[in-house]
Amino acid sequence: GDSVTxxxxxxxxxxxxxxxxxxxxxxxxxxSLFWYVQYPGEGLQLLLKATKADxxxxxxxxEATYRKETTSFHLEKGSVQVSDSAVYFCALSAxxxxxxxxxxxxxxxxxxxx
Amino acid sequence: xAGVIQSPRHLIKEKRETATLKxxxxxxxxxxxxxxxxxxxxxxxxxxxxxxxxxxxxSIPDRFSAQQFSDYHSELNMSSLELxxxxxxxxxxxxxxxxxxxxxxxxxxxxxxxx
Numbered sequence: 001g002d003s004v005t006x007x008x009x010x011x012x013x014x015x016x017x018x019x020x021x022x023x024x025x026x027x028x029x030x031x032s033l034f035w036y037v038q039y040p041g042e043g044l045q046l047l048l049k050a051t052k053a054d055x056x057x058x059x060x061x062x063e064a065t066y067r068k069e070t071t072s073f074h075l076e077k078g079s080v081q082v083s084d085s086a087v088y089f090c091a092l093s094a095x096x097x098x099x100x101x102x103x104x105x106x107x108x109x110x111x112x113x114x
Numbered sequence: 115x116a117g118v119i120q121s122p123r124h125l126i127k128e129k130r131e132t133a134t135l136k137x138x139x140x141x142x143x144x145x146x147x148x149x150x151x152x153x154x155x156x157x158x159x160x161x162x163x164x165x166x167x168x169x170x171x172x173s174i175p176d177r178f179s180a181q182q183f184s185d186y187h188s189e190l191n192m193s194s195l196e197l198x199x200x201x202x203x204x205x206x207x208x209x210x211x212x213x214x215x216x217x218x219x220x221x222x223x224x225x226x227x228x229x
Binding site: 032036042043045046049089093100101102106107 | 218
């Protein structure tokens, strides 16, 4: 079945460090891939998405490239800030019986220290 | 911009009671999804609706039911509540015909605590 495997956390980085959170997926067909972010006490916010192979999603300095050959969608940011501290979820959308449902990874908690 | 609205934001119930959660999608979004996120867990898909019809079903217990109304808002009804139902319940909406490429926009969630 469809699934997402996400790098386990927690991850602690110093401000301005480089961030990579690994995400790989298993899916039939042609899924879309997403990164969602959840700040403390809040809901899920879409961070970026890619809908086909070799697409790059980017937002707020974060990037991820849809790699079909390695079935990956790793999240990267060149210089993290304290305000980036949150839980990051990789997700895929694949059509099932009727609608497209999101399958989430287990989430990676990022803490950025000054 | 308008977002997905969920009510109530917090709900405390006793075991074996019932609860109703409401979701108001973004205007002109006709697809609604419900997810359950247990403590420290990833969100799990429960059920979805498109144009007021159930379109897919995930790991929703038989004690739960849901529907989408003519104004596209949705309600999740939960009966015979158990301690394990304590979780954050998210509603999400998307436009159009629920294509794989569509983004799902999440509401802030309803935190249900069962005592």
